[in-house]
Amino acid sequence: MATLSQGFGAALSSTCLDSKRFEVSSLKSSLPIQPGRKGGRVFAIRSDSRDNSLGSSNSKPRSSPKLVTNAVATKNEAASSKPGHELLLFEALREGLEEEMDRDATVCVVGEDVGHYGGSYKVTKGLATKFGDLRVLDTPIAENSFTGMAIGAAMTGLRPIIEGMNMGFLLLAFNQISNNCGMLHYTSGGQFKIPVVIRGPGGVGRQLGAEHSQRLESYFQSIPGIQMVACSTPYNAKGLMKAAIRSENPVILFEHVLLYNLKETIPDEEYICSLEEAEMVRPGEHITILTYSRMRYHVMQAAKTLVNKGYDPEVIDIRSLKPFDLYTIGNSIKKTHRVLIVEECMRTGGIGASLTAAINENFHDYLDAPVICLSSQDVPTPYAGTLEEFTIVQPAQIVAAVEKLCQ
Amino acid sequence: MSLSTLFKIVQPVSVTSTRSQEKSFLDPLKSNSNSFLGSTSKIRSISSKSTFPSLVRRSSSISAVSDVVKEKKLKSNSAISNLLITKEEGLVLYEDMVLGRAFEDMCAQMYYRGKMFGFVHLYNGQEAVSTGFIKLLKKEDSVCSTYRDHVHALSKGVPAREVMSELFGKATGCCRGQGGSMHMFSKEHNLLGGFAFIGEGIPVATGAAFTSRYKREVLKQADCDYVTCAFFGDGTCNNGQFFECLNMAALWKLPIIFIVENNLWAIGMSHLRSTSDPGIWKKGPAFGMPGIHVDGMDVLKVREVAKEAIDRARRGEGPTLIECETYRLRGHSLADPDELRDPEEKAKYGARDPIKALKKYMFENNLVTEVELKAVEKKIDELIEDAVEFAEASPHPERSQLLENVFADPKGFGIGPDGRYRCEDPKFTQGTAHV
Numbered sequence: 077m078a079t080l081s082q083g084f085g086a087a088l089s090s091t092c093l094d095s096k097r098f099e100v101s102s103l104k105s106s107l108p109i110q111p112g113r114k115g116g117r118v119f120a121i122r123s124d125s126r127d128n129s130l131g132s133s134n135s136k137p138r139s140s141p142k143l144v145t146n147a148v149a150t151k152n153e154a155a156s157s158k159p160g161h162e163l164l165l166f167e168a169l170r171e172g173l174e175e176e177m178d179r180d181a182t183v184c185v186v187g188e189d190v191g192h193y194g195g196s197y198k199v200t201k202g203l204a205t206k207f208g209d210l211r212v213l214d215t216p217i218a219e220n221s222f223t224g225m226a227i228g229a230a231m232t233g234l235r236p237i238i239e240g241m242n243m244g245f246l247l248l249a250f251n252q253i254s255n256n257c258g259m260l261h262y263t264s265g266g267q268f269k270i271p272v273v274i275r276g277p278g279g280v281g282r283q284l285g286a287e288h289s290q291r292l293e294s295y296f297q298s299i300p301g302i303q304m305v306a307c308s309t310p311y312n313a314k315g316l317m318k319a320a321i322r323s324e325n326p327v328i329l330f331e332h333v334l335l336y337n338l339k340e341t342i343p344d345e346e347y348i349c350s351l352e353e354a355e356m357v358r359p360g361e362h363i364t365i366l367t368y369s370r371m372r373y374h375v376m377q378a379a380k381t382l383v384n385k386g387y388d389p390e391v392i393d394i395r396s397l398k399p400f401d402l403y404t405i406g407n408s409i410k411k412t413h414r415v416l417i418v419e420e421c422m423r424t425g426g427i428g429a430s431l432t433a434a435i436n437e438n439f440h441d442y443l444d445a446p447v448i449c450l451s452s453q454d455v456p457t458p459y460a461g462t463l464e465e466f467t468i469v470q471p472a473q474i475v476a477a478v479e480k481l482c483q
Numbered sequence: 484m485s486l487s488t489l490f491k492i493v494q495p496v497s498v499t500s501t502r503s504q505e506k507s508f509l510d511p512l513k514s515n516s517n518s519f520l521g522s523t524s525k526i527r528s529i530s531s532k533s534t535f536p537s538l539v540r541r542s543s544s545i546s547a548v549s550d551v552v553k554e555k556k557l558k559s560n561s562a563i564s565n566l567l568i569t570k571e572e573g574l575v576l577y578e579d580m581v582l583g584r585a586f587e588d589m590c591a592q593m594y595y596r597g598k599m600f601g602f603v604h605l606y607n608g609q610e611a612v613s614t615g616f617i618k619l620l621k622k623e624d625s626v627c628s629t630y631r632d633h634v635h636a637l638s639k640g641v642p643a644r645e646v647m648s649e650l651f652g653k654a655t656g657c658c659r660g661q662g663g664s665m666h667m668f669s670k671e672h673n674l675l676g677g678f679a680f681i682g683e684g685i686p687v688a689t690g691a692a693f694t695s696r697y698k699r700e701v702l703k704q705a706d707c708d709y710v711t712c713a714f715f716g717d718g719t720c721n722n723g724q725f726f727e728c729l730n731m732a733a734l735w736k737l738p739i740i741f742i743v744e745n746n747l748w749a750i751g752m753s754h755l756r757s758t759s760d761p762g763i764w765k766k767g768p769a770f771g772m773p774g775i776h777v778d779g780m781d782v783l784k785v786r787e788v789a790k791e792a793i794d795r796a797r798r799g800e801g802p803t804l805i806e807c808e809t810y811r812l813r814g815h816s817l818a819d820p821d822e823l824r825d826p827e828e829k830a831k832y833g834a835r836d837p838i839k840a841l842k843k844y845m846f847e848n849n850l851v852t853e854v855e856l857k858a859v860e861k862k863i864d865e866l867i868e869d870a871v872e873f874a875e876a877s878p879h880p881e882r883s884q885l886l887e888n889v890f891a892d893p894k895g896f897g898i899g900p901d902g903r904y905r906c907e908d909p910k911f912t913q914g915t916a917h918v
Contacts, residue, residue: 221727228690264668265658266888399897
């Protein structure tokens with residue numbers, strides 16, 4: 077980790093997404109999915125996708141000229157009276173973290189530059205001042221060892237959050253994540269719990285070069301005993317962060333370098349998301365598009381075009397990368413009979429590959445066409461902007477794939 | 484908590500102040516400890532002793548420890564006895580070492596009889612290290628071990644029955660048969676494991692030590708003075724995690740003792756062929772902590788340095804690195820034909836059997852009688868027999884156990900196509916669910 081990521085600057089100075097467009101999609105995230113399903117759920121938490129006052133701010137972008145109302149299938153729910161507050165995704169993560177640290181003194185943060193520097197993407201900014209250096213521990217650059225140390229701390233009663241300054245750096249901690257985080261609860265016969273959260277920025281940023289542009293979910297997905305979630309909006313970033321901290325299981329929370337500056341209005345009152353549930357982004361009838369993290373926005377951009385062309389795609393942010401929410405996914409497939417997966421992960425052995433397998437195994441009878449999976453090319457992410465663009469899926473490809481599937 | 488306090492606490496220890504507190508430890512940093520490389524007038528030359536360290540074997544003597552022991556004797560002159568242990572303590576040490584030895588010998592038998600499988604690494608010959616340290620610990624203190632972990636578990640108080648049963652892969656094992664020889668755990672006894680890969684246990688131990696400090700300073704549990712002992716071998720000391728953790732532990736003054744069981748061999752790799760400077764203990768001062776070299780075949784010497792290091796950790800004065808020069812009297816594992824090691828070398832260390840040495844010491848000082856020791860041996864024999872019978876009679880794990888313990892919260896298996904959590908599936912509790 078000789079090179080610290082320059083992504084800090086990237087995150088703060090640029091977002092490839094139009095925040096207004098973003099707000100549209102987040103409004104949609106407030107639409108209810110499968111009401112009634114979660115009635116008896118153990119999580120004493122309301123799922124973000126229900127009761128939510130998220131769209132609450134009427135003042136917001138509905139009147140924006142950039143808003144593509146066509147892409148919004150359902151009308152926004154009546155705004156609640158609660159005003160909410162507007163913040164950026166990295167601030168939402170910090171808010172979730174801070175609330176949990178306030179609530180539970182065993183919650184602590186370890187990682188490179190998380191303390192005095194505030195985190196390379198400022199997710200932990202100000203926390204060291206508030207909670208002190210032991211609770212927000214700046215570690216030496218020794219991923220394998222500080223990850224192992226956090227695991228040892230978790231075994232003995234703490235709830236550490238491990239920040240990978242860049243997710244790719246955690247490859248150096250792979251042994252601890254796999255052998256200890258994933259397996260130790262089992263090999264100890266259930267005696268020791270490892271309630272850690274491993275989180276950090278990943279994904280293809282803006283010309284960060286191959287090593288800083290990795291999607292580690294493909295590496296981590298086959299580790300037994302680990303849950304993986306990817307956040308994509310300030311709302312779910314906060315809710316998933318809180319859920320991950322409270323979980324007794326080790327959870328890897330994937331953040332995306334290009335999403336830290338997304339803006340959204342989130343509720344003032346406390347909420348938490350489920351680690352196992354997908355999020356309905358846009359209900360539709362013709363095709364199910366499954367996506368997560370940053371690709372959600374490429375999909376929504378494509379959806380705009382598709383709607384104009386007369387298609388009615390259903391967009392689901394799968395959010396839970398391991399395990400998959402096969403209920404939400406299955407219900408959608410039973411309705412549309414066509415599936416397109418759009419991911420930034422690698423084609424070989426990626427999340428899309430696993431998802432395709434799971435769909436074929438469970439819902440084969442409902443499919444009218446083979447599942448199409450659009451993934452990144454199996455190449456080290458090139459530095460050059462043009463090549464980088466060719467490496468990952470672009471909205472035009474999504475439109476083409478949907479047209480092909482719906483022929 | 485007050486912020487300023489925390490900031491102050493987290494300051495790294497300065498080398499000078501640490502050293503002043505450690506008069507009784509060997510301190511190889513003679514001079515220039517405060518100068519940075521840039522300010523030294525000359526570059527230190529590399530030791531010119533020999534270009535072939537294997538010819539000199541271990542270059543340093545173990546005089547450091549003898550000094551510790553001598554000093555102890557002098558100090559206790561006023562006391563009635565000059566002895567390092569009382570009769571009771573001697574019997575505890577003897578019993579623990581005999582237990583370790585007898586247990587491992589029984590493991591070998593059971594392995595060859597096909598009662599246990601996989602890799603089984605025995606501890607024969609190294610008992611003085613486990614006993615010397617762990618018998619000084621409280622129950623709340625943690626122990627972190629390697630793949631050679633049976634005897635550490637026994638010393639820490641895990642019942643022989645449970646360890647044997649684990650080796651047999653039975654449901655009554657200390658890890659329900661899910662861990663095996665290299666993954667012994669006991670939450671009750673604060674045995675943090677059995678780590679099968681080289682080096683991975685050291686950071687976990689460092690984490691336990693961090694928790695100890697965290698509990699005292701953040702959670703305000705003032706009486707939390709628990710320490711952690713991390714055991715590992717000479718081979719591990721060339722692994723990055725060893726160095727990384729020495730750095731972090733010294734930096735944050737964590738209550739941990741790094742214990743190197745230097746048995747000279749990393750499977751077939753001689754310590755002297757793999758390590759540029761074979762004196763592992765010398766690496767302690769390089770990180771601002773004491774480094775001690777002790778005769779690991781002498782439980783009393785081990786115990787003396789262990790006491791000092793444990794007390795130091797409890798006082799909040801930080802970590803210690805202790806290199807115990809020991810030897811394994813068997814091969815690396817029961818699958819190792821052990822053809823590489825020189826028979827002379829084996830004979831030399833075989834003659835220094837730590838159990839015999841303790842026995843001799845106790846006899847010479849009239850601490851115990853032959854009858855008393857025989858009684859201990861008989862007790863252990865019965866205990867081991869009982870452990871084997873218990874393991875033999877115990878049931879194999881049921882299929883229903885398969886899916887348990889993958890996740891502490893079984894919701895981690897997720898939601899199935901039917902909309903229910905998979906763990907709510909009746910087949911889940913039978914272990915037959917597809918997950």
